[in-house]
Amino acid sequence: MIFLVSQRHTGLAILLLSLMSGFNEDNKASHAQLSSQFFGDLLDSIIVDVASECHRIARLGLDRNLEEEEEELRLSAQARVRVADPSNSGESNSKYVVDIFGQTHPPVANEIFDCMNCGRSIMAGRFAPHLEKCMGKGRKARLKVTRSSTAVQNRYSQGSPVSTYSPYSNSTNTSRLSNGTSGVAGEEYSNGTFQEP
Amino acid sequence: MRASVNRPPTPDVGDTQEKQPTLEEIINIKFIESGEKERLMELLRERLIECGWKDEMKALCRAFVKKKGRNNVTVDDLVHLITPKGRASIPDSIKAELLQRIRTFLVSAAL
Numbered sequence: 001m002i003f004l005v006s007q008r009h010t011g012l013a014i015l016l017l018s019l020m021s022g023f024n025e026d027n028k029a030s031h032a033q034l035s036s037q038f039f040g041d042l043l044d045s046i047i048v049d050v051a052s053e054c055h056r057i058a059r060l061g062l063d064r065n066l067e068e069e070e071e072e073l074r075l076s077a078q079a080r081v082r083v084a085d086p087s088n089s090g091e092s093n094s095k096y097v098v099d100i101f102g103q104t105h106p107p108v109a110n111e112i113f114d115c116m117n118c119g120r121s122i123m124a125g126r127f128a129p130h131l132e133k134c135m136g137k138g139r140k141a142r143l144k145v146t147r148s149s150t151a152v153q154n155r156y157s158q159g160s161p162v163s164t165y166s167p168y169s170n171s172t173n174t175s176r177l178s179n180g181t182s183g184v185a186g187e188e189y190s191n192g193t194f195q196e197p
Numbered sequence: 198m199r200a201s202v203n204r205p206p207t208p209d210v211g212d213t214q215e216k217q218p219t220l221e222e223i224i225n226i227k228f229i230e231s232g233e234k235e236r237l238m239e240l241l242r243e244r245l246i247e248c249g250w251k252d253e254m255k256a257l258c259r260a261f262v263k264k265k266g267r268n269n270v271t272v273d274d275l276v277h278l279i280t281p282k283g284r285a286s287i288p289d290s291i292k293a294e295l296l297q298r299i300r301t302f303l304v305s306a307a308l
Contacts, residue, residue, distance in 0.1 A: 012217055034224060035299040039292065040284075041203075041225075042234075042241055047283045048202045050251060051275035054258035058267050063259060 224303070233302050237295065244291045253286065254279050 057063050079100060098104055108125035115122045117134045205225075218226075228234035245251050261278055262270050 031303050035296045038299050039295055045203050047279050050254050052272055055272045055275055058262040
């Protein structure tokens with residue numbers, strides 16, 4: 001409580017005392033009114049601050065960036081709607097899926113280049129299966145022995161049917177072993193001189 | 198842009214001896230001196246940003262600036278533009294929260 005003692009405030013002190021004397025209803029009403037008034041003042045201050053900030057942005061031309069951001073927001077909202085839309089199901093449009101730049105891509109990549117292993121012209125979408133055959137996973141690949149790899153294979157061939165350190169062992173490995181053949185499928189250093197049954 | 202532009206005028210020596218400060222002014226002084234006014238301002242600012250009120254007001258200003266031209270707009274224009282809509286679009290929950298705090302302070306200050 002601030003007790004104002006100087007002369008000019010005596011009238012005011014009386015006013016305060018009368019307020020404190022407990023006219024509850026009046027107090028509540030005046031409280032409500034004072035509160036609203038005070039809230040209004042706070043709000044006005046904040047409004048002026050917001051207006052001043054917007055004025056500054058406008059005069060300094062900083063709203064150019066804001067417009068671009070708004071455009072981006074709108075476009076991304078549109079895109080999100082399109083993606084979530086069940087009528088654009090992936091299955092029906094799989095051949096002609098449109099990406100965010102509006103381009104369509106064929107389901108199989110069709111750029112052509114040369115395989116660095118065998119030198120043939122290969123289509124990009126078929127490169128992985130080609131490499132499998134070309135570099136040694138498949139049955140036929142093990143027959144394709146080049147001069148340099150022959151020496152390597154001879155050096156590393158163990159002659160043992162089971163190699164626990166094979167990095168490429170897979171299910172066909174066990175099936176071949178059960179057939180009584182030696183060699184480990186998929187291993188790069190498998191001995192190419194073994195004949196297949 | 199956090200400093201409030203509104204500030205009560207510095208009282209002259211001659212004036213205050215005749216005029217008695219109103220209850221409103223006393224309350225204002227109490228609020229300011231205790232730091233409660235600053236806290237309430239910050240709380241209100243935060244709430245208004247959270248609920249998107251500030252963004253709405255900024256959008257209004259931007260639309261107005263676009264229409265009138267960047268260099269033809271004054272702060273006064275914007276204040277008059279925002280004030281009616283701003284006061285009307287305050288969410289009730291925020292208003293209630295602030296009023297509650299103000300009333301609590303008034304009671305605790307025995308006013």
